[in-house]
Amino acid sequence: xxxxxxPKSLLRRRALARRAALDPPTRALMTARLxxxxxxxxxxxxxxxxxxxxxxxxxxxxxxxxxxxGAAGFVTALPATAPAGAPLTFRLWSVGDPIVLGAxxxxxxxxxxxxxxxxxxxxxxxxxxxxxxxxxxxxxHYDRTLRRLRAAGPIRAVGVAYSVCEIAAAPxxxxxxxxxxxxxxxxxxxxxxxx
Numbered sequence: 001x002x003x004x005x006x007p008k009s010l011l012r013r014r015a016l017a018r019r020a021a022l023d024p025p026t027r028a029l030m031t032a033r034l035x036x037x038x039x040x041x042x043x044x045x046x047x048x049x050x051x052x053x054x055x056x057x058x059x060x061x062x063x064x065x066x067x068x069x070g071a072a073g074f075v076t077a078l079p080a081t082a083p084a085g086a087p088l089t090f091r092l093w094s095v096g097d098p099i100v101l102g103a104x105x106x107x108x109x110x111x112x113x114x115x116x117x118x119x120x121x122x123x124x125x126x127x128x129x130x131x132x133x134x135x136x137x138x139x140x141h142y143d144r145t146l147r148r149l150r151a152a153g154p155i156r157a158v159g160v161a162y163s164v165c166e167i168a169a170a171p172x173x174x175x176x177x178x179x180x181x182x183x184x185x186x187x188x189x190x191x192x193x194x195x
Contacts, residue, residue, distance in 0.1 A: 008135050008171055015127035015135070018164040020058055030162060030185040031061045034122075037183055038065040038158075042074050042120055045156060051077045051090050051118035053160075054099070054107040059124050060160050067095040077116050079141070080108040087145040089115050117149060121157045123179060128159050132178035132191025133170035146177035156180050163187070 042050050050069050052062040066076045077090040081102040091109035093099075099107040123142055125134040136142060142157075149155045157177075163184040172178070182189040 006171075011167055011170070012126050012135050012137075015165045015167065019126075019162055022058070022162055022164065026162065026185060027058075027061070031064050033185050034060055034062065034065050034160060034183060035068045037188060038122060039068055039072060041156070041158065042069060042072070045120060047074060047118075047120035049075045049077055049090070049116045049118040050120045050122070051079065052122045053124045054078055055124070056106055060162065062122055062124070062160060063095060065122060066093070070094045075116070077118055078107075078109055079145075080111070081106070082141070085144070087148045088141050090118050091115055117152065119153070119155050121146075121149075121155065122183075123157055123159050125159045125161050125165070125179075127165050127167045127170060128161055128179070128182050129167055129170045130182075130189055130191060131169075131172075132159070132180065132182065133172045133176060134159055134179055135167075135170050140175070143175055143177045147175075150177070158183055 052066050055062050069076050076094055078093040079088040080091050081104050082088055091113035093109040093113060098110055100110055102108040125136055127135040146157055157179045159179040159182040161184055163186045179191055181191060
């Protein structure tokens with residue numbers, strides 16, 4: 001049975017198991033690559049506000065990227081949970097700023113932190129395909145968020161994942177918003193006709 005015909009829940013479980021089995025050197029390589037490529041992208045695209053994510057479980061260490069971006073003078077933000085069915089809100093945050101557990105038990109900036117709209121987003125995911133389609137945790141937050149941001153102006157969305165999370169084809173629906181690029185510890189994948 002082709003992967004696209006398999007339920008997202010099954011593809012998610014398999015990808016999470018592959019990710020959990022990764023060794024420390026692969027994880028360290030991913031962190032180094034995320035920092036190097038993330039900084040290069042922010043500089044090349046002259047990003048005004050860069051968002052990343054607070055890693056949960058065994059996700060790649062996006063906080064290392066936030067620290068490097070801040071040291072290079074970039075404005076950084078993290079997502080904050082929104083009411084069900086609403087897009088994410090991004091709030092200014094730098095490494096060392098206070099955090100609070102959000103509605104999904106994910107650390108996020110305090111509610112008093114200024115809300116911003118990033119033009120460069122580093123997006124967490126569980127599985128991806130080379131068309132830029134992703135499987136997340138199933139709540140649809142990033143699909144709604146990317147749709148809102150793209151309606152307001154040009155942005156770039158970079159999925160961050162280990163290469164073992166690649167699948168042949170992620171099931172996609174009309175409401176899904178594909179990523180522009182995917183960064184793994186091995187390669188930079190241009191999706192959606194980007195180069």
